[in-house]
Amino acid sequence: MTLMIADEAAMAGLGRLLADEIRPGDIVALSGSLGAGKTTLARSILQALGHEDEVPSPTFAILQYYDPPPIRIPVIHADFYRLESGDELEELGLDLAGDQLLIAEWAENIGGLAGPATLELRIERQDASARRVVAHPGVQWVDRWNRIAERICKPN
Numbered sequence: 001m002t003l004m005i006a007d008e009a010a011m012a013g014l015g016r017l018l019a020d021e022i023r024p025g026d027i028v029a030l031s032g033s034l035g036a037g038k039t040t041l042a043r044s045i046l047q048a049l050g051h052e053d054e055v056p057s058p059t060f061a062i063l064q065y066y067d068p069p070p071i072r073i074p075v076i077h078a079d080f081y082r083l084e085s086g087d088e089l090e091e092l093g094l095d096l097a098g099d100q101l102l103i104a105e106w107a108e109n110i111g112g113l114a115g116p117a118t119l120e121l122r123i124e125r126q127d128a129s130a131r132r133v134v135a136h137p138g139v140q141w142v143d144r145w146n147r148i149a150e151r152i153c154k155p156n
Contacts, residue, residue, distance in 0.1 A: 001137070001145060003152055007129040010152075011037050014133070015044025017151055018119075021144040022049070024073050024099040025117050029107035032123035037131050038105040041123065042077055045103060049075065058105075063092060074100035086110040116140045 005011050018028065018041075028045065030038040043055040050070040058064040058079040066075040078094070089096075089110060096102065096113075107113050107120070114120065120136040137145040 001135040001149065003133045003135070003149060004126070005037075005131040005133055008037075008040060011040050011131065012044040014148070014152065015041050016048040017148045019045050019048030019072075021148060022073070022101055023117075023140075024101065026141075027096070027102045027104060027113050027115065027118040029113040029118055029120045030103070030105045030123065031108045031120070033125065036123040036125055038123060039079075041121070042103045042105060046071070046075060046077065049073065049101075051075075063094065074098075076100055076102050078102060078104045080104060080106040080109045083109050114138065119145060 003014070005014060022028070022045070030041060032038055039057045046055050046066060049072045051066055052070060055077070056064065058077050059081055062079060062082065064077040066077065068074060076094070083089075083106075102113075104113055112120065114136070116138040117140045118138040119141040122134040122136075124132045124134065126132055135145055135149075
């Protein structure tokens with residue numbers, strides 16, 4: 001399941017569509033090279049969920065927490081760039097069984113986060129602004145992802 005994203009504004013649009021479909025307990029696992037757009041997408045999801053302040057990249061903090069209100073549901077924004085395996089998640093105290101949304105950048109560094117409530121998105125640079133987004137939705141995400149893809153691919 002692949003989408004072509006024309007530019008940063010279109011990536012923000014994808015983030016808004018994702019936010020409309022997100023449920024407590026979901027995981028959005030983002031992978032791709034440096035500068036591919038992972039943080040841009042994470043920021044747009046958080047803003048669409050109601051966060052009004054700056055969204056810093058959690059590269060150094062590793063975990064950034066957002067709690068209601070004003071955000072609709074609790075969110076953990078994680079960046080696993082500096083991790084080498086999933087074993088390090090326990091040291092961080094990250095609970096994947098909660099009712100929060102986990103947005104995980106560099107999920108591949110910990111072996112991935114595949115599961116029924118996980119939407120895995122690989123963002124690939126096509127040129128200076130265009131991106132290709134390859135989705136691997138868990139079973140709970142299949143219908144939701146199809147709705148998103150239909151809205152993005154719908155002719156104007």
